Amino acid sequence: MVDTRFHQFSGSVPLSQLLEALQLASEFEGSGPVIEGVEELHLAGPGHVALAAQAQYRDALRATGAGAVIVGKDLRGEVPAGAIAIVVDNPHLAFVGLLERLYPQDTRGTLNAFGIDARAPFVEADVRIGPGVVIGPDVEIGRGSVIGPNTVIGAGVTIGRNAVIGSNCSIECAYLGNNVVLHAGARIGSEGFGWLDHGRSNRKIPQLGRVIVQDRVEIGANSTIDRGALGDTVIGEGTKIDNLVQIGHNCRIGRNCLIAGMTGLAGSTIVEDSVMIGGAASLTGHLTVGAGSIILARTVVTKDVKRGGRVGGYPAQDVHAWRRETATLRLLSKGKKSGREN
Numbered sequence: 156m157v158d159t160r161f162h163q164f165s166g167s168v169p170l171s172q173l174l175e176a177l178q179l180a181s182e183f184e185g186s187g188p189v190i191e192g193v194e195e196l197h198l199a200g201p202g203h204v205a206l207a208a209q210a211q212y213r214d215a216l217r218a219t220g221a222g223a224v225i226v227g228k229d230l231r232g233e234v235p236a237g238a239i240a241i242v243v244d245n246p247h248l249a250f251v252g253l254l255e256r257l258y259p260q261d262t263r264g265t266l267n268a269f270g271i272d273a274r275a276p277f278v279e280a281d282v283r284i285g286p287g288v289v290i291g292p293d294v295e296i297g298r299g300s301v302i303g304p305n306t307v308i309g310a311g312v313t314i315g316r317n318a319v320i321g322s323n324c325s326i327e328c329a330y331l332g333n334n335v336v337l338h339a340g341a342r343i344g345s346e347g348f349g350w351l352d353h354g355r356s357n358r359k360i361p362q363l364g365r366v367i368v369q370d371r372v373e374i375g376a377n378s379t380i381d382r383g384a385l386g387d388t389v390i391g392e393g394t395k396i397d398n399l400v401q402i403g404h405n406c407r408i409g410r411n412c413l414i415a416g417m418t419g420l421a422g423s424t425i426v427e428d429s430v431m432i433g434g435a436a437s438l439t440g441h442l443t444v445g446a447g448s449i450i451l452a453r454t455v456v457t458k459d460v461k462r463g464g465r466v467g468g469y470p471a472q473d474v475h476a477w478r479r480e481t482a483t484l485r486l487l488s489k490g491k492k493s494g495r496e497n
Contacts, residue, residue, distance in 0.1 A: 183239050193206075
């Protein structure tokens with residue numbers, strides 16, 4: 156969701172007025188619903204505009220409660236009767252224009268640090284704050300927490316009780332639970348890597364989501380967790396993340412996972428509970444790793460991994476098949492035949 160604690164909303168506006176400002180055509184009469192924000196299809200209500208840009212969102216589009224939906228011509232027929240269809244040639248581009256209008260650039264994230272309604276930080280008892288720490292307005296820090304030297308905590312961030320935040324960390328657009336540990340140099344809530352019009356204008360997609368770090372999570376030195384584009388990036392309770400790990404926007408990591416150093420998860424990756432990921436593994440995004448799976452070091456995962464799976468190699472495959480294949484190639488490279496051949 157777009158949390159106005161971190162990204163200021165420019166104000167409610169009739170849909171017709173919004174479309175006119177964006178120079179978008181409309182297929183309805185009157186002013187239409189009053190728009191109170193944007194939301195994902197499955198969470199949207201009558202005052203929201205949502206986006207359905209690809210066929211994979213067809214089911215969510217049919218069930219949406221949004222007041223208006225930006226779609227391409229191919230999905231026009233799937234827009235439910237209660238929603239207004241805004242049909243455009245490039246739905247993503249039109250949606251970015253709408254986001255920029257409703258949530259201006261200079262009111263987002265760290266730029267939204269000193270609004271006229273900003274309140275002083277609220278810090279409970281027994282919090283220890285190191286030298287050089289910067290704490291933005293509306294920040295809340297629970298009792299018993301420790302904030303290391305030169306750490307920067309952006310406006311509106313909440314940190315639970317008994318957290319340990321190392322030196323030189325930066326936290327923005329995030330909620331951290333109890334007993335969370337961030338090691339030195341961790342970056343939580345940075346903008347996600349999202350762009351349109353690739354190779355030409357490289358137009359930025361506004362990153363208006365949050366990072367939710369649940370209780371007992373530990374995040375290693377110099378690891379980065381990007382906030383969601385529209386929804387949230389979530390790290391489940393008890394999960395431990397090593398040094399130099401990159402977690403892209405809208406990823407959802409389950410409970411009690413272990414992620415080793417130099418691993419990279421591209422955007423919208425779902426990792427279910429109790430998954431182990433070896434060092435320097437890569438996950439290409441928009442895929443699901445089932446609960447209890449093991450991904451070996453340096454594996455490149457390009458498609459879903461079933462529950463309890465054990466995969467390795469590039470591209471990832473069942474570890475036994477990968478090892479047989481590797482052994483066979485080694486024999487062939489030495490001019491020998493596999494012992495399985497007649």
